[in-house]
Amino acid sequence: MTPAPFIRCDGIAKSFGTTRVIDNLALDIFKGEFVSLLGPSGSGKTTLLTMIAGFERPTEGGIWLDGYRIDDLAPHKRNMGMVFQNYALFPHMTVAQNVGFPLRMRRMGRADAQARVARALEMVELGAMADRRPSQLSGGQQQRVALARALVFEPRVVLMDEPLGALDKRLREQMQLDIRDLHRRLGLTIVFVTHDQSEALTMSDRIAVFNKGRIEQIDTPAAVYDRPATRFVAEFVGETNMLSGRVADTGPDGTAVDLAGGLRIRVRQPLEPGRAVSVCLRPERLHLGGAGVNVMDCRVTDRVYMGDHLRVALDGAAGPIIARLPRSADTIREGEAVTASFAPEDCWVLAA
Structure with a gap:
């Protein structure tokens, strides 16, 4: 028996003025899955991610999380962690303070917050750098801090918007493996936006290939690569x-x-x-x-x-x-x- 989807996007459409960016899109994501939204620039993948996060509202259709409709729910009430491409770290704060910021906003007790921060930093192997500033870290280390900050409050879903785009090839490939390992160890539900085909193939349980606001195919990496549903998928993936x-x-x-x-x-x-x-x-x-x-x-x-x-x-x-x-x-x-x-x-x- 197929389990109920953890995240359901049903009949989603999004327009900015007269421009329709997403058109009648349906997507089910199951608990513990790593799903990549893959496509060229302007295909609608980031727009869908921001609607799941709550930064944008669908023009049509609805979004459900664990059976509850969340279209009108504010972003901070959705219990989702967000990792951005540009890290968005506070330069005047230490690594520990950056990671602990979401807990401070939730008014968590100091002792509990410190324990969670320490645990999150150990997860990303940065426990020894808690007192450093972001400017004292490499690009890969800064990305790990952003990831720890997204995980520290134990979110139900982690959303990632091209988080590895600013890294060089070696660091990007290492971070792909690190994020995949975290996903498997912690059983996280991850929605990952990328335009990098090899990145999606390496990390995902399933890949949704976007083209002009629609999903052309959603399947396992092997199926998308070896049995593409359309010519666009065949030529875009590899x-x-x-x-x-x-x-x-x-x-x-x-x-x-x-x-x-x-x-x-x-x-x-x-x-x-x-x-x-x-x-x-x-x-x-x-x-x-x-x-x-x-x-x-x-x-x-x-x-x-x-x-x-x-x-x-x-x-x-x-x-x-x-x-x-x-x-x-x-x-x-x-x-x-x-x-x-x-x-x-x-x-x-x-x-x-």
């Missing part, structure tokens, strides 16, 4: 090759799809003959050399050394494609004729 074709026939051994240049491939999905389709093929699913069900003759047009892999551009009868190859393929050169192959189960077919 790099992909999109090959145009038409279904020739379908049978027990798979479906035949005719691509440009007279090339026929086989896929696993049962599809209606005659239907125009786009074949989604991730670069890492392509292999060079060898034989297989799906083989294409290509020519190398570019190669880029990426450290842990090679990014190789190929041109074949079906059009240009990109392959992500292991470093052992470093002998490949531009202009070289090669064969590229992939298995029927390694691609995903979408309606054209």
Whole structure:
């Protein structure tokens, strides 16, 4: 039996003047889930987060928390912690004072507040820096202070609005793992806004992909990446090759799809003959050399050394494609004729 959603957004719409930013959006989030709202700038993900937090009100629809409607509830009465992109720390306060600020606003007793602050700082491994000022901390440490401040009053939900955007790559990747670890240890319900696909794939239980005020797909990271529901999702989440074709026939051994240049491939999905389709093929699913069900003759047009892999551009009868190859393929050169192959189960077919 599916549990009742902890957060429910039902028929949500939001307009600013004549501009409709979110249109008839529905989203259920379950207790203890880490859900990322992923999409390009202006797709509505931050607007939805601010409505859940109470900083904006929906133009239409309703928001429920644990079965109670909260549309008209003030932000401080929703018991939600908020982590912003710019940290929003008070520069004249110590780390401990910053973390303890929400408790002071709630008029918590001094002894209880000190105990909670100490516990929150230990959670984010900053117990030894309680007396420092924010200016004495690195960017990653400041972000941990902001996270501790959001957790110190034991909120029912933690909302994060692109909190890692200002960090460098190494710190951002470390904080992704730290936040994921906190989520798992504490059983937090987290709603996380990001435009970074790898960030969403790394941290989330489920990802909601936003486009123009609507959710195009909500599913596990693996499903969103390997079985995208729309062309937008396929092209926005990671790099992909999109090959145009038409279904020739379908049978027990798979479906035949005719691509440009007279090339026929086989896929696993049962599809209606005659239907125009786009074949989604991730670069890492392509292999060079060898034989297989799906083989294409290509020519190398570019190669880029990426450290842990090679990014190789190929041109074949079906059009240009990109392959992500292991470093052992470093002998490949531009202009070289090669064969590229992939298995029927390694691609995903979408309606054209």
